[in-house]
Amino acid sequence: MTDTPRLSSHGAPGTTGFSQEPAIRVMNLTKEYPGGIRALEGISFDVPKGELTSVIGPSGCGKTTSLKIIAGLVEATSGEVVVNGTQVRGPGPERAFVFQEFALMPWATVLRNVAFGLELRGFGRKERESIAHEYIAKMNLTGFEDAYPHQLSGGMRQRVGLARAMAVDADILLMDEPFASVDEQIRRKFQEDLLRLLSEEKKSVLFVTHSIEEAVYVSDQIVILTRGPAQVSNVVRPGIDRTGDPQNIRRSSAYLDCVESIWVELRNYLEE
Amino acid sequence: MTLRGFRIPMVFSLVVWCAIWEIIGRLNLISLIPPFTDVVEALFEVIPSTDFIDATMITFQAFAIGMGLALVVGISVGILMGRIPAVGNLMGMWVNIFESSPLTAIVPALMAILGFGLPTMIVTVFLFSVWVIALDTQVGVERVNPSLIEMGRSFGASNRALFSKIVFFAALPELLAGIRLGLIRGLKGVIIGQLLIAVIGMGYLFELYSRNFLMPEFWALLIILFGFAYIASEAVAYFERKVAFYATSR
Amino acid sequence: MAVRTQSQHGRIRTSSWLLRGASILLVFGLWEWAGTIPVSIAFPRFTDTMSAFVEMLADGTFASAYAETIGPLLVGILLTAVGGLVAGLVMGLSPRAEWLGLPLIIVLQASPSAAIVPLITFLYGIGFAAKVFAVVLLSAPVIVLNSYRGITNTPKSLLEMSDAFLAKRWQRIWKIVLPAGSGLIFAGLRLGLAQGFTGAVLAELLITPTGVGDLITFYRAGADYPYMFAAIFSIILFASVSLTLLQRLEQRIFRPEMRPV
Numbered sequence: 001m002t003d004t005p006r007l008s009s010h011g012a013p014g015t016t017g018f019s020q021e022p023a024i025r026v027m028n029l030t031k032e033y034p035g036g037i038r039a040l041e042g043i044s045f046d047v048p049k050g051e052l053t054s055v056i057g058p059s060g061c062g063k064t065t066s067l068k069i070i071a072g073l074v075e076a077t078s079g080e081v082v083v084n085g086t087q088v089r090g091p092g093p094e095r096a097f098v099f100q101e102f103a104l105m106p107w108a109t110v111l112r113n114v115a116f117g118l119e120l121r122g123f124g125r126k127e128r129e130s131i132a133h134e135y136i137a138k139m140n141l142t143g144f145e146d147a148y149p150h151q152l153s154g155g156m157r158q159r160v161g162l163a164r165a166m167a168v169d170a171d172i173l174l175m176d177e178p179f180a181s182v183d184e185q186i187r188r189k190f191q192e193d194l195l196r197l198l199s200e201e202k203k204s205v206l207f208v209t210h211s212i213e214e215a216v217y218v219s220d221q222i223v224i225l226t227r228g229p230a231q232v233s234n235v236v237r238p239g240i241d242r243t244g245d246p247q248n249i250r251r252s253s254a255y256l257d258c259v260e261s262i263w264v265e266l267r268n269y270l271e272e
Numbered sequence: 273m274t275l276r277g278f279r280i281p282m283v284f285s286l287v288v289w290c291a292i293w294e295i296i297g298r299l300n301l302i303s304l305i306p307p308f309t310d311v312v313e314a315l316f317e318v319i320p321s322t323d324f325i326d327a328t329m330i331t332f333q334a335f336a337i338g339m340g341l342a343l344v345v346g347i348s349v350g351i352l353m354g355r356i357p358a359v360g361n362l363m364g365m366w367v368n369i370f371e372s373s374p375l376t377a378i379v380p381a382l383m384a385i386l387g388f389g390l391p392t393m394i395v396t397v398f399l400f401s402v403w404v405i406a407l408d409t410q411v412g413v414e415r416v417n418p419s420l421i422e423m424g425r426s427f428g429a430s431n432r433a434l435f436s437k438i439v440f441f442a443a444l445p446e447l448l449a450g451i452r453l454g455l456i457r458g459l460k461g462v463i464i465g466q467l468l469i470a471v472i473g474m475g476y477l478f479e480l481y482s483r484n485f486l487m488p489e490f491w492a493l494l495i496i497l498f499g500f501a502y503i504a505s506e507a508v509a510y511f512e513r514k515v516a517f518y519a520t521s522r
Numbered sequence: 523m524a525v526r527t528q529s530q531h532g533r534i535r536t537s538s539w540l541l542r543g544a545s546i547l548l549v550f551g552l553w554e555w556a557g558t559i560p561v562s563i564a565f566p567r568f569t570d571t572m573s574a575f576v577e578m579l580a581d582g583t584f585a586s587a588y589a590e591t592i593g594p595l596l597v598g599i600l601l602t603a604v605g606g607l608v609a610g611l612v613m614g615l616s617p618r619a620e621w622l623g624l625p626l627i628i629v630l631q632a633s634p635s636a637a638i639v640p641l642i643t644f645l646y647g648i649g650f651a652a653k654v655f656a657v658v659l660l661s662a663p664v665i666v667l668n669s670y671r672g673i674t675n676t677p678k679s680l681l682e683m684s685d686a687f688l689a690k691r692w693q694r695i696w697k698i699v700l701p702a703g704s705g706l707i708f709a710g711l712r713l714g715l716a717q718g719f720t721g722a723v724l725a726e727l728l729i730t731p732t733g734v735g736d737l738i739t740f741y742r743a744g745a746d747y748p749y750m751f752a753a754i755f756s757i758i759l760f761a762s763v764s765l766t767l768l769q770r771l772e773q774r775i776f777r778p779e780m781r782p783v
Binding site for chain 2: 538541542544545546548549561562564565620621622623624625626628629631632633634635636637638639640641644645713716719720722723724727728734735738739742745747750751753754757758761762765
């Protein structure tokens with residue numbers, strides 16, 4: 001994915017600069033919970049194919065809600081989500097979800113957890129376990145196939161969650177603050193691993209985070225939401241050259257400027 | 273459940289059960305089950321009768337004294353078990369055994385030792401309820417977050433203050449659960465005790481009604497007891513809900 | 523996480539065994555002392571009770587009594603386990619069934635339903651069936667309630683996960699809901715068995731003079747107090763040993779760290 005041309009333009013919501021059909025198109029999404037609490041107020045944006053788009057905004061603004069609507073886990077009050085040209089009416093095989101709190105089955109081994117998506121789809125034991133072994137190796141979990149989640153650290157648990165999502169071979173990964181429950185050092189390593197993995201696997205990713213640094217570091221495109229009820233405040237393309245050493249990226253002026261400009265924008269939405 | 277958009281509270285399903293009861297009774301399917309309306313009628317005859325008033329007095333007396341003792345002993349023992357590991361080890365085994373064992377079997381021994389009167393009933397209530405109160409109190413005290421105790425110490429709290437201002441409140445959710453279970457068991461105990469003694473209180477009344485096949489009266493008495501048990505346990509549950517907001521986040 | 527070393531752990535374990543032994547000696551010693559005074563003519567010494575216990579064990583009194591008690595107990599628990607699991611499952615999955623069933627179960631669980639036991643004779647006489655009914659009557663509420671709680675306590679994140687990975691309805695129940703609730707359901711069976719013991723003994727004391735309950739009644743009538751206490755001792759010992767074994771099994775199969783939080 002490093003060969004994708006990167007534009008440093010600040011696009012208006014809903015435009016991507018690509019003529020190609022987007023992986024996800026979110027149109028005028030509104031969510032109102034019973035009791036009249038509005039979480040989303042007409043959200044629109046595109047997730048271009050083969051790119052990583054992150055959604056960032058003040059805490060409690062409805063980032064996770066919008067992700068779960070796209071996943072088909074939560075119903076929108078109005079508006080629609082189109083994935084690969086088809087309107088979303090529920091969860092689908094082309095989307096895989098990575099949960100903030102991992103959502104691993106405590107009674108199942110790493111192997112079974114990773115293979116679980118395939119198990120639900122009716123794959124035979126041999127087939128699903130050989131696929132699972134492949135992703136366990138890619139996630140550096142080799143040797144832990146028979147461990148249970150409670151024996152793993154937070155970082156390892158999330159790698160199991162990521163392996164499970166990769167194993168079902170969906171085009172689209174939906175990640176809900178996947179590194180929020182992981183400590184800072186592991187998180188950096190994780191971000192690098194994620195980028196490496198995505199460059200091999202060619203997936204479209206929608207990534208929810210509350211960390212500006214994380215968003216700028218991993219994203220091709222960043223959707224900034226306002227305070228709840230959330231609206232799209234801006235869509236930014238950091239346009240950072242990721243070919244070099246990760247440490248240099250974090251020191252580059254493009255990276256630092258982008259972090260600064262998003263912070264300036266988000267600061268307006270913080271509670272007084 | 274909702275009906276035409278209205279949410280019907282769950283307790284109202286008991287009305288449905290009463291209706292089913294009425295139908296079974298009217299159809300005369302089982303001789304033991306009279307129509308619910310007959311039972312309600314019997315309720316008005318049972319409650320003012322001297323038999324019932326006497327039985328209630330003695331039952332309540334036994335229940336109140338036994339529960340009072342069980343609360344004092346159970347809570348103190350539970351606190352000691354929770355705070356002092358040696359006491360916990362020494363008594364834990366017995367508390368656990370008696371908490372789940374068929375104490376009904378002990379009642380005949382109590383009758384042999386203490387006779388057929390109030391003392392046997394009091395001890396029965398006590399034995400049925402004290403263990404679960406002690407056990408839950410212990411669990412509550414042990415679950416107090418150590419950082420809260422360290423916080424108290426670092427701000428110079430005395431042992432007394434530490435206990436009354438931190439440990440007590442932190443252990444309150446489990447303590448109340450123990451009291452509620454203790455009440456339920458104590459009531460079961462007083463009824464089982466009286467059924468086995470068979471010559472006093474509610475046990476005598478049940479014996480009288482079933483021997484003379486006065487089914488409406490029998491079920492009326494049962495409804496009174498069920499109602500009392502439900503109200504008593506809900507009363508404690510009300511306080512439990514009041515502290516539930518911090519029970520999960522200590 | 524356990525940070526104790528193996529030897530420290532071993533030392534703590536030995537000391538807790540020592541304390542437990544001391545505690546048993548203390549209680550039985552007090553019993554012996556109270557029987558020697560004696561606090562009541564109906565209160566035998568521990569040693570007399572034990573010799574009666576050994577005698578009844580040796581001459582087969584216990585064997586034949588327990589044969590009569592355990593049969594109905596097991597049949598009752600088995601019936602209630604199957605029925606209770608189904609009832610809990612239906613209540614946990616259908617809001618209508620929950621609305622109708624839950625309040626009834628909550629009321630029954632809080633109530634002294636033992637009072638119904640004397641009526642059983644009219645329906646089932648004084649035989650096997652009457653005891654089974656008493657066991658079911660007392661054990662059903664807790665078994666149903668725990669099954670229901672087990673079914674409804676599935677963590678929301680696991681349900682969302684199964685949705686996101688396209689689980690069908692039966693897969694969701696079979697692969698997520700039931701395993702997540704199995705610990706609570708099994709605990710319900712254990713608590714139900716504890717209630718079942720009470721039901722069986724109560725039935726034997728009140729309506730069907732058989733089994734261990736009858737031993738207690740018989741020796742009380744004959745004022746053979748060491749034998750009466752031995753019979754009571756045996757049922758409490760038997761109940762706590764079987765419940766402890768079940769609890770061990772439960773901790774082994776459904777280890778707490780394998781349960782969803």
